Amino acid sequence: MSNESARILYIEDDLASRRLIERVLTSRGYEVYVASEGLEGINLARDKNPELILMDINLPNMDGREITTRLRSLPNFSSVPIVALTANISPGSRELALAAGCTGFMTKPIDVATFPYDVQRFLQGASDQLSADERSQHLELHAQNLVERLENKVRELRSANKRLMELDSLKSDFIVLVSHELRTPLTLISGYSHLLAEQVNSNNEVIQAQSVVGIAEGLQSGVTRMQEVINEIISVVRISSGTLDLSLGPVRLAKVIGNVQETFKTVCEKRSVDLVVGDFSEMPLLQGDGRRLEAAIEHVIGNAVKYTPDGGQISLTGTKVKDKAVDIIIQDxxxxxxxxxxxxIFEQFYTLGAIEHHSTSKSAFQGGGLGLGLAIAKGIIEAHKGRIWVESEKRDAETLPGSTFHILLPIQPGKTPPMI
Known part of the structure; x- marks a missing residue:
């Protein structure tokens, strides 16, 4: 086989460089294969058995020297010419490449006129040389670099493994929480259904209307609770998949906040939590989905209610930021x-504290829930190009340091709000 029809593999992450080399060499009759990163290049080398490999040095995941060392350990590539083709001309770069197993070293940008002749030369057996001292010195340095990279990879794997274990724990906790959250309304529905059946099958010819109303309310309570659980799961799935639809229009924050205040009025009164709401009447009109923004604020207020003891206070205020955004502040x-x-706390399924203390009531102090509320709030707010974060000194059930949540929403649609 003549050198002009030789198989050449080029490993390079830059698309423009790949295309240029491929066109230059293909026009000279070479059979050219390209790969954008190390593992792809190694697999392609095994599959195509190239007669020459051109290798960039600065590659993602594995650099060119590491790929060369790996290829040299494979029987079929112990003598195949591997030539570094790189823009890295820093001191020692050439020596490191040759010590790692490269046959030659060429720099970019290439000279299109002379490049094919350089390729032909390496195909015919040419090679760049190092003195014994240079090879020994740079081989030691290459080994140190490999060890350092290996240590970094081990750290990354440990970190990834830790994260996987955390996710597995979150998944297990979520299954327990869903089971608990669904069992509660199902128990209500089952109990009231049984009660209704007893009423129907009783000897009384006439069922008291008050009794029926009580049973219906109990059934409705159970169904509503189930709907809330299912809606939360659907919302977080849509947010994760990027399919959360927004019905954009003018939003009056005073109306949204008023609705939220009414939603939590009974709960706060029952627990003697003072919900203090500031004046939002002067806040500018926002462009957004009022219903979803209301849901997001409800999730944050619900979280504040859950972690504020009876007799505490939650305040809800707002302020304009540089006439570009509105900062909604929830402080407990x-x-x-x-x-x-x-x-x-804004991650899906994350629940603060042990789930063993999970209670049936979502509005009780440190009560129940799926751990989705703040994740849903974050998804809705970010879909509006806004931001949400929390400020708190620490967690302490004795000193009650409190928390302050900020919801920053742009006044103009699609505009990222300023940093504060």
């Missing part, structure tokens, strides 16, 4: 949030 006198968990 609750148990607070640890510094290292203030980002994680």
């Amino acid at each position: 006198t609750g148990i607070g949030i640890p510094m290292d968990e203030q980002r994680r």
Whole structure:
């Protein structure tokens, strides 16, 4: 086989460079294969058995020297010419490449006129040489680099494994929480259905209307609770898949906040929690989905209610930021949030504290829930190009340091709000 029809593999992450080399060499009759990263290149080399490999040095995941060392360990590539083709001309780069097993070293940008002749030369057996001292010195340096990269990879794997274990734990906790959250309304529905059946099958010819109303209310309570659980799961799935639809229109925050206040009025009165709402009447009109923004604020207020003890206070205020955004501030006198968990509370299925203490009531102090509320709030707010974060000194059920949530929403649609 003549060199002009030789198989050449080029491993390069830059698309423009791949196309240029491929066109130059293909026009000279070479059979050219290209790969954009190391593992793809190694697999392609095994499959195509190239007679020459051109290798960029600065590649993602595995650099060119590591790929060369790996290829040299394979029987079919112990003598195949591997030539570094790189823009890296820093001191020692050539020596490191040759010590790692490269046959030659060429720099980019290439000279289109002379490049094919350089390729032909390496195909015919040419090679760049290092002195014994240079090879020994740079081989040791290459080994140190490999060990350092290996240590970094081990750290990354440990971190990834830790995260996988956390996710597995979250998944298990979520299954327990869903089971608990669904069992509660199912128990209500089952109990009231049984009660209704007893009423129907009783000897009384006339069933008291008050009794029927009570049973109907109990059944409705159970169905509503189930709907809430299912809607939360559907919302978080839509947010995760990027299919959350927004019905955009003018939003009056005063109306949205008024609805939220009415939603929590009974719960706060029952637990003697003082819900203090500021004046939102002067807040500018926002462009957004009022229903979903209301749901997002409800989730944050619900979280504040859950972690604020009876007799505490929750305040809801708003302020304009540089005439570009509105900052909705929810501040509570609750148990607070640890510094290292203030980002994680917005993750799906994350629940602050042990699920063993999970209670039936979602509005009770440290009550139940699926751990989806804040994740849903974050998804809705980010869909509006807004941001949400929390500030808290620590978590302490004795001193009650409290938490302050910020919801920053742009006044103009599609505009990212300023940093504050």
